[in-house]
Amino acid sequence: MTALPEIGFVALSAALLAVGVFGMLTRRNFILLLISIEIAMNAAILNFVYFAAFSSGADGLVGQAIAVVLVGFAATEVAVGLGIVLVLNRVKGSINVANATELKL
């Protein structure tokens, strides 16, 4: 049976979320923006798996089941995001999100 530091995984998730937020706020390239969102989402999934591993009985399976569904949602999001990247590139000639201003108020 494995024994691991309790606080380590939550701290790691917090650090990864901070890196993701940092990327979302600073990057202008759509692909880098997608990657930042993926990093933040992976932090959330890691949290689900962590709490699942440290709970006993059937509760742990709930966390892992949520994590499986979340991985599927994240992959879907990347597919749609890349569709938007291709359209943005075709319409604007670049994938810089600073150029995509037409839906702004």
Added chain:
Amino acid sequence: MILEELAFAVLAATAVLTAVAALLVRELVHTILWIAIFFVDLSALYFLLEAPFLGVLQLGVYAGAVTVLLLFGIMTTRKRIFSREAATGIGPIPFGLAVVTFIFLVAAIAEFPQGQVAVTSYDPAALSAVLFSTYGPWLLELGVVMLTAVGGAIYLVREGRE
């Protein structure tokens, strides 16, 4: 026990460093390489947490499919694959916001009980049994969302659309 703590420390440090490197390097292809290492590293963490099914899923979906999709995204939107990204300065406000996020989260984490807890291991067969019985509607919903997303993506990129 010491070996597992050491493995966690190395994997956690690698995860944070590769995530930061992926966002800071100038070449987009290098970004993809760093993020692939990040995904493989997270998969190793899942194996450490005794969640083998999720570890394999992470390897297949993230390190495999998502990485290749992102690479295709770069290949179809650039004239040259190895072209450098225009330097974007890191302003003080985004950096400050990220630091504040991290400090708030660390403050919340400090409330956690300290110490070590034994990891419970689950049989992947039990997980699949639960997924396809109790949480079956979630999987159905995921399927519907994926189908809608595929339809939406095809509608977005189809030819002859202004």
